[in-house]
Amino acid sequence: MIIGGGIVGCMTAMELVNRGHRVTIVERNQIASQTSGESSWAGGGIIFPLLPWQYSQPVNNLTRTGADFYRELSQKLLRETDVDANFVQSGFLLLPEFDKDAALAWCEKNQVEAQAVKAANYDVQSLSGDDALWLPKVCQIRPPYLMQAMRKWLEQNNVTMREHTQLLPLQETEALNEWQTTNGEKLSADQFVVTSGAWSFDLLKQTASKLNIKPMRGQILLYKPETNLRQMVYREGFYMIPRLDGHLLAGSTLEDVGFDNGVTESVRDELRIKAEAIMPTLKHQPIIKHWSGLRPGTPENLPTISAHPTIKNLYLNTGHFRYGLTMAPASAKLITALMAGETPQIDASPYQCAS
Ligand SMILES: Cc1cc2nc3c(=O)[nH]c(=O)nc-3n(C[C@H](O)[C@H](O)[C@H](O)COP(=O)(O)OP(=O)(O)OC[C@H]3O[C@@H](n4cnc5c(N)ncnc54)[C@H](O)[C@@H]3O)c2cc1C
Numbered sequence: 237m238i239i240g241g242g243i244v245g246c247m248t249a250m251e252l253v254n255r256g257h258r259v260t261i262v263e264r265n266q267i268a269s270q271t272s273g274e275s276s277w278a279g280g281g282i283i284f285p286l287l288p289w290q291y292s293q294p295v296n297n298l299t300r301t302g303a304d305f306y307r308e309l310s311q312k313l314l315r316e317t318d319v320d321a322n323f324v325q326s327g328f329l330l331l332p333e334f335d336k337d338a339a340l341a342w343c344e345k346n347q348v349e350a351q352a353v354k355a356a357n358y359d360v361q362s363l364s365g366d367d368a369l370w371l372p373k374v375c376q377i378r379p380p381y382l383m384q385a386m387r388k389w390l391e392q393n394n395v396t397m398r399e400h401t402q403l404l405p406l407q408e409t410e411a412l413n414e415w416q417t418t419n420g421e422k423l424s425a426d427q428f429v430v431t432s433g434a435w436s437f438d439l440l441k442q443t444a445s446k447l448n449i450k451p452m453r454g455q456i457l458l459y460k461p462e463t464n465l466r467q468m469v470y471r472e473g474f475y476m477i478p479r480l481d482g483h484l485l486a487g488s489t490l491e492d493v494g495f496d497n498g499v500t501e502s503v504r505d506e507l508r509i510k511a512e513a514i515m516p517t518l519k520h521q522p523i524i525k526h527w528s529g530l531r532p533g534t535p536e537n538l539p540t541i542s543a544h545p546t547i548k549n550l551y552l553n554t555g556h557f558r559y560g561l562t563m564a565p566a567s568a569k570l571i572t573a574l575m576a577g578e579t580p581q582i583d584a585s586p587y588q589c590a591s
Contacts, residue, residue, distance in 0.1 A: 237415070237425035239403055239439070241267035242276035243379070244553055245431035246386040247564040249395050251572045259395045262423060264402035268383035270527070273451070273497030275433050275560060277380050278529025280456065280477050280485055283562050284328060284374045285537075286470060289335070289342035294586035295537050295559070298570075300346070302562040303375040309565070310377060310385075317392065319385035321377050322480050328374035329358050331471035331514070332367050339369055349373050360469055360514050376468060376477055379561060398423070406443050412550050427575060429551045434495070434530040436554040444545060446590035449555045451495050452533030455503045456487030457511065458525035461518060474510045484518075486511040490558075492533075499526050533557050538586060541570050545591030551575055552589050 238245045238252075241263035249259045265271035270278060283303040288296055303325075310323035330339070336352075343350035348371060355361070355368040391397065402418045414422040432439050434451035441447070465478040477485040486507050504526055512518045534540075534555040544550035553571040556563045566582070573580040 237262060237423060237427070238429045238431055239415075240430065240432035240435070240554075241387075241397070241399070242274055242431065242433050243383065243386070243561050243564045244276075244433070244556060244567060245429075246383070246390060247568040248429055248431055248553055248571060249390055250386065250393075251568040253390070253393045253395060255572060255576070259390075260398055260423075260425065261390070261395060262398045262401050262403055262417075264400065266399050267397060268380070268387040270380075270529075273434070273453075273495065273528065273530035275529040275531050276383055278454065278456065278527055279379045279561050280475065280487055281376045281379045281382075281561060282328070282374070282468060282475065282477065283377060284371075285559050285562065286473075286475065287334065287339070288346070289338045291537060292586075294583075296346070297582045298539070298563040298566045299559050301566050302564075303373070305565040306375065306377050306382075310382075313382075313385035313389055317385050317388040319381060319388055321382040321385050323375060323377045324480055325373060325375045326478065327467040328371040329353075329355070329360065329467050329469045330369040330371070331355055331360070331469065333472065334369075336367065336369065343371070358467060358469075359465065361516060374468065377561070378479060382561075403439065405439050405441065406547075408443050409547060412547050427549045427551065429553055429571060429575075431553050433532040433554060433560075436532060436552070440544075440552070443547060444552070444589055444591075447540060447552070447555075448535055448590075449540070450492070450533050451530040452557065453491040453493050453497065453528050453530055454488035455491070455499050455507065455526065455528040456485055457504065457507050457523050458527075459484040459486065459511075459518060459521050460524055461515075461521045463517060465515065469514055471510075471514060474507070476511060476514060495530065497528050497530055499528050531557050532560065539563065539567060540589045541567050541574075541587035542584065542589045543574060545589050
């Protein structure tokens with residue numbers, strides 16, 4: 237039983253189905269929708285950490301294989317579900333200021349293609365010099381479409397969806413046989429995996445009090461400009477993502493505001509100003525949508541992917557913060573290997589749940 241039907245839960249379910257298990261996903265809202273701040277629907281869809289040289293090796297071990305995995309998965313999902321997740325290698329242009337030496341050294345070491353270029357050649361305005369970095373192999377996917385495709389695939393593969401079903405915070409126990417819902421129902425399974433994103437700590441605080449996960453809100457704007465960017469662009473914490481159908485995303489924020497999943501006028505103005513600075517033609521374009529999502533925030537962006545410290549048939553796959561979409565495939569492979577008692581392909585110790 238998987239608790240939480242975001243990208244991490246759905247990817248874990250897919251991996252378990254591929255291993256021949258029967259799977260139920262319990263989701264308090266609806267999978268592949270956005271009701272109260274679920275992160276997976278809301279995300280930008282860049283399959284790459286924004287500045288990977290700023291992260292530790294354990295973070296990069298989980299993000300490294302994401303793009304190759306989604307390239308194949310999106311083709312499989314299109315074939316088997318008829319839903320196009322809009323995977324595209326649109327490349328990533330980094331505008332200054334950033335640590336160019338660290339960036340180039342990291343790219344060389346990790347065999348990520350990178351070229352020093354002039355921003356002016358890419359139809360964008362760089363306010364702080366023309367010294368940009370072009371990463372042509374960086375890819376994106378469209379999260380709402382990916383989630384729809386995943387949902388359909390899981391349904392076709394006999395995963396039981398218990399939607400509009402919320403589990404109560406877990407009480408201390410040695411072994412978990414059943415877990416109570418807010419309606420008083422008791423749901424049973426052999427093994428349980430918590431993939432409840434920003435809500436994971438609330439669910440587990442009585443049994444894993446050191447789990448360090450809190451909601452971190454991100455707001456994002458949507459445009460449909462007359463002329464779009466050709467590539468994704470990043471500048472000082474802000475990014476823009478052109479979609480295949482002509483839409484353009486501009487985001488995002490990192491806000492420590494608890495479970496408030498609203499949007500604010502001040503952030504709308506802040507993001508609009510940053511977007512127009514890079515792409516002045518946006519000044520005359522309407523913002524057609526503005527939303528937010530609650531990321532499962534963790535120190536150093538390090539998720540917990542491990543057995544529960546005391547409850548023997550309970551596992552955690554949560555806390556992927558800014559890169560849950562990118563990390564979900566490697567993370568699902570890791571947790572399912574641990575559940576099967578196998579030695580995982582990557583070292584699992586950095587993601588251990590503190591007891
Ligand atoms: C603005 C923004 C931009 C982002 N951009 C990117 C990006 O470009 N690239 C990238 O890799 N990542 C990005 N992310 C991060 C990424 O979206 C998250 O890391 C990822 O979605 C986390 O997935 P999740 O499945 O853990 O959480 P969620 O998608 O939040 O899913 C958790 C689910 O658990 C359910 N749930 C919670 N409690 C219970 C309960 N008690 N019972 C039943 N169900 C429950 C919730 O309803 C929810 O559906 C972005 C996030 C935001 C907000």
